Amino acid sequence: MTADRYAHRRTNATITVTDTRGNPVPGQPVRVKQVQHAFGFGCTPPAMDDREEQSRELWRGLFDTATLAFYWGRYEPTRGVTERKKLLQSAQWLASRGVRLKGHPLVWHTVKAPWVDPLPLPVAEELLRGRIRREVQDFAGLINSWDAINEVVIMPEFINEPDGVQNAITRMCADKGRVPMVALAIDEARSQNPGAQLILNDFDLGPRYEQLVEEVLDAGIQIDAIGLQSHMHKGFRGEDQLNDVCQRFARFGLPLHWTETTLLSGDLMPSHVGDLNDYVIDDWPTTTAGEERQAAEIVRHYSTLVAHPAVQSITYWGFDDARAWLGAPSGLIRLNGSPKPAYTALQDLIRGKWWLDPIDMVTDGDGRISLAAFAGRFEIDSGKSKATVQLPVGEAQLEIPLPA
Structure with a gap:
């Protein structure tokens, strides 16, 4: 057997x-109907405008957990002027339909607020602390899960300004150190929502991230889950690599969240490309062969991760090709709004094989x-x-x- x-x-x-x-x-006589998984099957949500009604219905036919964007540079592009109202409306719409919510991210050195960069570090730090407290407090009760800090492994080394100048978050992390920077994010968020789930998130799935997690835990910093990104623009990792990553990080005894997952339905990115952001082409279409490959790989990816006992959630990053990261054909919905085979394949798992259809009992x-x-x-x-x-x-x- x-x-x-x-x-x-x-x-x-x-x-x-x-x-x-x-x-x-x-x-x-009773009818039993499943309405949500305990496991977090998540995705970034489509837009809330009327033109996206069909997309929202497709989204809700598959996912029950949403990651909302709180990038500081977009949320507060001008000091004191925020997107609070817009994000609050989205959060309320989703929550009213039984969707669990997560905010992403509270601290990150990319998509940061440029008006902070020229400020002295003590001033920038106080603004960052206030930004964390404000967002967590404003959305407490609606959003109780946060990627508290993102990509700390490269944070003190990161340079993306045209003149080579480090941004304020990078300078702050270089000055304080990685572990104190994590403590800053966790402590400020926890002060406003003690029961929040606070996640340390990174794309580096190697020894440097393992070392950071170990140092954070040794310092007594209470993180609630380990976030693992997996943008597979160069190809599917495969079962062996997925299980290896899970085993290496499961040793810390914390839930694992695969926070950002993508699989392509078009040509793969060349293997020699280092930073995925460096690959820029004019047209990156979905293809018939690519869609078949994506569908097969998404089943393998989710089946492997759901089978691992340490994994608590998987978030697909970019529901449709219209808003896919880097313009890659990584969405589950085509530009014309129709579902790709990967959507159906994943639905057959999440709302099929792993779901209880309504059943009449006595x-x-x-x-x-x-x-x-x-x-x-x-x-x-x-x-x-x-x-x-x-x-x-x-x-x-x-x-x-x-x-x-």
Whole structure:
């Protein structure tokens, strides 16, 4: 008998349906419907304008977790003038539809606020601390998960200005050190939302990032998850490499979030390119052969990561080609708005193989029903009343009152 590679994702629940007095109700017909996974299947969301209604419906047919952009340079392009209203509307729209939210990122040396760069470091640091506190406080209750700091491994070395001058965040990190910079982000965010999930995120999946995580934890800094980026513009990593990365970072005992995932449906980026940002071409179309490859690889990628017990979430980076990072054909939706084969292939997993379709059941003589499915949130409907329950991984027993 073949072992179930997803057994650690499943709930085996015994649910007792009761009346208002707590008495079991035997012979009660109920409909059980899954409404969310415990595992975070995420993606950057489409725009909220009316033209994107079809795209939003496709998005919601696949994902239940959204990463919202809080890049300082775009969120506050002019000092004191923010995109708070716009982001708040997006967050409220998504949350009202049961979507879990994450903000990205609170601290990063790229897409930074240029008006901060010329300021003295002590002034820049106070502004950065205030920016972190403001965003976390403003969105507390809506956004309780944050990529607190992004790409710290290269942060003190990064130069992207035309004259070679380091930006303020880079200079700050070089002056303070990587670990104190992480502490700054975590401490300020935690001060405004003590229960927030705060993630250390990086694209460097090698020894330098492992060392940073070790130093951060040794310093007593409380990070809640390790973020791992995987923009596979040069080709799919493969199962062996994915498992190797997971094993190396799982040793820290923290959940792993694959925070940024992309797979191409067109020509791959040449292998000799170092920084992905350096590859710029006029036209980078999706192709029939590329779409077939993307569909096959996305199944392999998600199947491998969901099978690893340390992985808690996967976020696909760029839902459609119209807004794909670097103009690459990495989206799941074509420029004309139609789904690629990768969308359907992933949907067959997330809302098919790993999902419980609505099922009609009848409570036994003790008022119980038994449920085996991927853990998550479920709606129990008796026709006259309904309840929503969170069913955890493993064995679970609970009572649900469903008044007649």
